[in-house]
Amino acid sequence: MTGQTRLNAYVAGLAVAALAALAWAVPLVSWQAALAAALAVFVSEAFASHFREDVDVSLTNVVVLVLVMIGGTPLAVVSALGSLPIFAIRVTQQRAIRIPFNVAQFAVTATVSGFAFETMHQLFDATFVDWTFLAAVLMASVSHSVTNHAFVAGAVHFSSSEHFMAVFRSVGPSMLLQVPYVGIAVLAVVILEAASPWALLLMAVPTLIARHGLLAFQRLDESYDRLVRGFVKAIEIKDLYTRGHSERVAELSVHVAEELGVPYDQRRLTRYAALLHDVGKIGVPLCIINKPGPLDEQEFGAMKQHPSIGAEILHDIDFLAPAIDIVRFHHERLDGRGYPHGIGADDLSDIVRIVTVVDAFDAMTSTRSYRRALTVDTAIAELRRCGGTQFDPRMVEALARVVERIGWEPTVEFASAEHLHGHSIPVGTAQERLDADPATEGQP
Known part of the structure; x- marks a missing residue:
C-alpha cells in the first residue's frame, strides 16, 4: 500500500468519525448559536500564523474551550464547520485532501476536549470559577492539544516514512502554551458571565497578545532563514x-x-x-x-x-x-x-x-x-x-x-x-x- 493510499484511508476514517460527531451535535444546537460559533472559528483560522514548513497555528483551541464552557460539547463540535471556507480558499496552496482532514480533525478534537471538560466538571462537581473548574479547563485544553497533535502526526506518518512518535515529539513542546491559552479562555468566560457587551472588548487584549507572540516567533523563524540565505548568496556570488x-x-x-x-x-x-x-x-x-x-x-x-x-x-x-x-x-x-x-x-x-x-x-x-x-x-x-x-x-x-x-x-x-x-x-x-x-x- 502506497503512502498516498494509506493517507487517504486515514483521512476517510477520520472523516467518518467527524460526521458521526456532527450528526450527534447538530440537532442539539440552535442555528443562531451554530452560526456564531462557526463564525468565531472562521475568524480565528483566517488570522492563523505560519509556523513551520506548511503548518499554520491559530487560536482556535481558545475558541473551542470558550464554546465548551458556555455552550457545551455540541456547540464546540458544530463550530468546526467554520473552518471549511478557510481551508477551501487555501486549496490552491495545499493539497485538496487537507480540506476534509482539517475540518474532520477539528470536529473530533472538539468532541474529545468537550468530553474531557464535562467528565472533570462532573467528577469534581466543579463550581465556576474555583480550582476544580480551572483543572477541568486545563484537562480540556491538554486533551485538545494532544488529540490535535496526534492527528497531525498520524497524517505525516501515513504519508511518509517518518515514525509516528518522532513526529509527535517534534510538536509536543507547543503543549506548554496551553497554560496561557487556558487563562485567556477563562477570562473570556468570566467576561461573558458578566453579561456586559462592552466588556467583551477586553477579550481582544489577551487574544492579541497571544497572536503577537505567534507572529513574533514566525518573524524570528523567517529572520533565521534570511540570514542563512544571505550566507548562501555570499558564497555563490564568489x-x-x-x-x-x-x-x-x-x-x-x-x-x-x-x-x-x-x-x-x-x-x-x-x-x-x-x-x-x-x-x-x-x-x-x-x-x-x-x-x-x-x-x-x-x-x-x-x-x-x-x-x-x-x-x-x-x-x-x-x-x-x-x-x-x-x-x-x-x-x-x-x-x-x-x-x-x-x-x-x-x-x-x-x-x-x-x-x-x-x-x-x-x-x-x-x-x-x-x-x-x-x-x-x-x-x-x-x-x-x-x-x-x-x-x-x-x-x-x-x-x-x-x-x-x-x-x-x-x-x-x-x-x-x-x-x-x-x-x-x-x-x-x-x-x-x-x-x-x-x-x-x-x-x-
Whole structure:
C-alpha cells in the first residue's frame, strides 16, 4: 500500500468519525448559536500564523474551550464547520485532501476536549470559577492539544516514512502554551458571565497578545532563514562554478533525512547545515575558487581549509551552533582519510554523513570547471564503490532511493564561456580522470 493510499484511508476514517460527531451535535444546537460559533472559528483560522514548513497555528483551541464552557460539547463540535471556507480558499496552496482532514480533525478534537471538560466538571462537581473548574479547563485544553497533535502526526506518518512518535515529539513542546491559552479562555468566560457587551472588548487584549507572540516567533523563524540565505548568496556570488549547489544539497539532504525517518527538528538542522556547508569558501582566495581546471597541491591545501573557516564564521551564531559540526566535518571520511581534521566514523553523526554523501553526489552530477556532469547512475555507482571507506552505505542507498523516486536530473548548465578563460571542460568519469592523472587525486 502506497503512502498516498494509506493517507487517504486515514483521512476517510477520520472523516467518518467527524460526521458521526456532527450528526450527534447538530440537532442539539440552535442555528443562531451554530452560526456564531462557526463564525468565531472562521475568524480565528483566517488570522492563523505560519509556523513551520506548511503548518499554520491559530487560536482556535481558545475558541473551542470558550464554546465548551458556555455552550457545551455540541456547540464546540458544530463550530468546526467554520473552518471549511478557510481551508477551501487555501486549496490552491495545499493539497485538496487537507480540506476534509482539517475540518474532520477539528470536529473530533472538539468532541474529545468537550468530553474531557464535562467528565472533570462532573467528577469534581466543579463550581465556576474555583480550582476544580480551572483543572477541568486545563484537562480540556491538554486533551485538545494532544488529540490535535496526534492527528497531525498520524497524517505525516501515513504519508511518509517518518515514525509516528518522532513526529509527535517534534510538536509536543507547543503543549506548554496551553497554560496561557487556558487563562485567556477563562477570562473570556468570566467576561461573558458578566453579561456586559462592552466588556467583551477586553477579550481582544489577551487574544492579541497571544497572536503577537505567534507572529513574533514566525518573524524570528523567517529572520533565521534570511540570514542563512544571505550566507548562501555570499558564497555563490564568489564561487561562479557552484551556483545553486548549496540549494540542491539542502533539498536532497532533507529528502534523504525524510527517507531515513529523521524527525522534523533534525531535518531542519540538516537543511541549515546543507545550505551552509560551503560557507568557509568565503575565506578562500578568489583566484583559487574560480580557477578553471584542477588545483595544484598548494591551492588544494588552501581549499581544504574551508570547512574549518566555515565553522569559525558560524561560531558565535547561537541558533546555528548545532550545524557547526556538519560544516566542519562534511569532507571527512569514515576511514579517517578525509580533511581537514582526519577524524573517523566514531565522530561523524548521521546528519554529517547525509550531507557528505549528497554533497559528493551533487558535485559529481553538476558540470564544473574541471569536468562535465556525470549521469545519476554513474554517480551512484561511484558512491557505492566508496561505501564503507569514504561514505556511509546506508546514506548512499537512501539517496539512491530518493533520486529514483523524485526523478533527479544532473545539472548541466554552467557559467558562461568567458569564465573558462579559453579552457575546455574535460570529459570522463572521476575515476577515469584519476587514473589518467594521479596528481588530481583527492580533489573536490
